[in-house]
Amino acid sequence: MSQVYDISHLLAGVMLVTSFALLYQQRIAAVLNAFAAQSITLALAVAWAAWSENRPDLFITALIAFSLKGVVIPVALHRTVARLGIHREVEKVVGVGAALMVGLALTALAQALVVKIAQGPASQAREELALALAIILMGFLMMIVRRNAVTQIVGFMSMENGLILAATGARGMPLVVEISVAFSVLIALFVFAVFVFRIRERFDTIDIEALDRMRGDRR
């Protein structure tokens, strides 16, 4: 039994490492690759849970994570970046060093919050929750400290990866919710696509700072 948890913890840990990797990349292409790596790790983690806990419905979730977030979306975003010819560099609000320190603090916070509840028989499953929470918080961090619309999208989807990991860790959670998460990613993609193009249409840039100048009250 403990080997099952060892492997799922290992995969969740790899996802957390890719979360840190997302924060220190300098080029957008590298950010997209790190995100693809995280999504594929998520697919593996979900597939492992499906196999070890004998819940075949989870294979669907794994497949969606792999195909959509591991392949289709990164490729589509690579193309968008290339076609729009936007800045290839990641634009930062906060430097890499500071962002990594905050990321570390968030991970510690997630551990501290969940350790308190990680007692009793299901404690090992709940430890995975701590890793998932850390990934979610790191996704927020990325949305805050990165300025470009594409990197914010990646931050958001990385957060959703953490959510799916958490939902998988909660044993027996009905598939209804997992489908809805996959579904929400689809809608998110749709919304994002619309925005990226509209913003491009208006400003010739997808730099969020350009949008900040359009605040209504300062007209």
Add this chain to the structure above:
Amino acid sequence: MIHAYQVVVAAPYVAALVLLAIPGYRIGAIANVAASGVTFAAGLWLVFGERSVGDYAIVDEFNIVFITINTLVGFTTALFSASYISHEIETGRLTPASLRFYHAMFQAMMGSMNLALVANNIGLMWVGLELATLITVVMVGLYRTPQAIEAAWKYFILASVGISLAFFGTILIYLAGQPALGEGVPAMTWSLLQAAAGRMDPAILDLAFIFLLIGYGTKVGLAPLHAWLPDAHAEGPTPISAVLSGLLLNVALYALLRFKMIVAGQPAALDPGPIMIVMGLVSLIFAAFMLYQRRDIKRLFAYSSIEHMGLMVFAFGMGGPLANFAGLLHMAMHSLTKSGIFFGVGHIAQAKGSQRIADIKGLSVTHPRLAVAFALAVFAISGLPPFGVFASEFLILTTTFAREPWLALLPAFGLLVGFGALLMRLQDTIFGEPVGPAHRVDASSVPMVLHLLLVLTAGIYLPPALVAWFRRAAELLG
């Protein structure tokens, strides 16, 4: 056998599909009204129909209050929108194609909100609220101006953060319920969770409620998570502002209250009351002061919505049958009044071709009837008698005073500050030398007058049947 709650959810979705297929925007607008009318009729049928608890849907006194308000305001907003929106085509702000999309999305949004309201499964409730949010994001960006895109982007980022936190909270609730209810669907069914609350893991429940409060609180517009709200209200089409303020904030509050009912059932878990009281008061007082600096009329009333949502969260945080009753009544009154005000703002924006308060001077000279109706609506929302908002605010303050005399000073102070700001701004718009253009107003005034009449009637005479109904709903809240 079809149940009314199925119609309430399914009718708008079916209508959305049909509306996508209707090319002419005039027919689309009429179909939109018809569909909203059917949904409203189903909502009324629900009031008089039987209460039921199923695996996925629940119909009790508590959510019928919300569904009735939702379908009623949805119907009147569709009426208003039908007369309002053709003006947007004439001025070239919208194309017939985007209007077709708008009508379909309006119905899809109503359906999603109703889905969140009837869901007995906490996952399904989350899906409904998320769908409604994403649709409003697209609607806010409908005009495609740089400001609209900025507002929609900000709304999207903050709303998705809120949505994600709420989802994490939902997972935690499931985990907390697992020891008592086992794995699978039962541990996500709200009615079973509430019944088993005493056997749930209190430590996980604490953590879950914090995540749910921040997550759904973002959608309620509680300070300091409110940043999306004024922008989204100001830049979207006016009927959407009316629905956002009047309905979507309520649905988010509804979700929060459902979880409060679960957490309150476990004595070992934290007490949600004080946290909600503090968050409500902070929102109320902060928004009241922010009202003074607004230059855009839709932003002004968006901040007023934050103020009133704060007051409701405060009332529900106080808890007990009386405070809950007052909170529910205030929610109903605020929904009716605020959506009525946004209808009025829509008229004004058409008459003056601007939303800036500085451009709207001298309304009483150029549009006397509109000026009177608008002034009455602002009196109503700022809590002057004899309107219903006065009654509900008075009830909240007196019940608070009876229990915690010193605590009652804070909401009273916030309401007074907000009152001053609204009257100041009202004076700016109604009186003074008229500036700028004065166009004819095409939009129908029926919905606004109807809302005002309802609020006025409620302020003067509340039917005993209505009081009894709200009281039963308040008792469910505990």
